[in-house]
Amino acid sequence: MTAPTISTEGLRELLEQGAPVTVLDVRPAAERAEWSIPGSVHADAYDALRRGDPNALADFHPANGGRVVTVCGAGKTSMLAAERLRARGLDAVSLDGGMRAWSLAWNTAEVPCPGSTARIVQLRRTGKGCLSYLIGSNGDAAVVDASLEPQTYHRVADEHGWCIGTVLETHVHADHLSRARALAVDTGARLCLPATDRVSFEYAALKDGDILRVGSTGLRVLHTPGHTPESACYLLDERALFTGDTLFLAAVGRPDLEATPEQSRNRAYVLHASLQRLVALPPKTLILSAHTSEPVAFDGQPISATLGEVQERTSLLREPEEAFVSHILTRLPPTPPNHHRIVALNEAGTLPDDPTELEAGANRCAVA
C-alpha cells in the first residue's frame, strides 16, 4: 500500500487557510529541534516505523479529527507513518519530499509603516527563516533579498497591482541561494547590489548615500560593512530600514564567514562602527532584517521591531568597541552548512537544478 502525498505548496495553502489539519512530525527529536513546521506535533516513532513495529503510532490520535499530514526529513518514513494511520482509517497523507522540500514553503505579512506612502510585504521562507521584501509604490515595486522562486514575487506583486522594476540585494548571501539575478532576468528589472568586485555578473553598483526611486518613494543606501565587506542597508522614506544580515531583531551579523581569524577581527571592528551609525537613527525606525531564527507561523504577523526595541534586546549594541569585538568573536555559532558552495554560486549568479539540497538547515548569520 502506498499512501497519497501532499506537496509543499498544498500544505502551505492548507496552513494559510487555517484548515483543520494536524501536521505530525515523525523525525528523531534532535532533527526536529533544528527546524520544524509551525504548529506541528511530534511523535517519537522514527525507529519504530523504520523497523516495522506494529505498535508504531498506536497512541497517536489527531486532536481535531481532521486530515493528518505526516512529515520526516525527505518523505520516506513519513510515507510509512501515513500508511500506518490510513490502515487505522485516518485521513493521512505524507508530505512529499519532507522537510527538505518544505525549505521552500513561504507565507506573507503586510508591514505597516506609518509615515511612508509605500506599502511593504514581508515574504517569509517559513521552512528556512529567510525574510525578503516587496516594497510597492504607485504601481512600481522593488524586491529586497529575494530568496524564493521568482514566480512567488510575481504572484504577490500581481496581487497588489505592482510591476517589479528593481531587484536589490543587501550583500552576497552565504546561507541561501540568491534568486535576485534570476528574478531580475525574468522581470527585466534593474539588479542593484552594493558596489563589490565579488560577483562576476553585471549589476548596477550602489554606494553610500545613493537614493533609489521606487514609485513615489525613495530608498537611501547606507554602506554598513562588517558582516561582509560590501553589506549595505536600505532606508525607506527615513522610516523603515532593510538591514540584511547587519542587524537582526535581537542579534547582530556575524563577521567571520569567508574570512580568516584576522579578517574576522578586523570586520568585527568595522561592524561595530556600522552598527553605531545605525543606532543613531531615530528609535522609531522600523527594522526589517533578512533572517529569523524561528520557523515562521502562518499568522500574518510581520517580523519586525523598532530600532529602540532592538537596542533594548541586543546587549552587543550597547558595548564599547573592544568589548563588542571580543564578545562577538567568542559567541560565533557554527558556520552554515555548505556556505562555501552557496557563496560561490551567489558570486557567479547561478542556481543549481535542486537548490533545496544545498540549502538544507537553518540560517546561521546572527550573533546574539
Ligand SMILES: [Fe+2]
Ligand atoms: Fe549573510
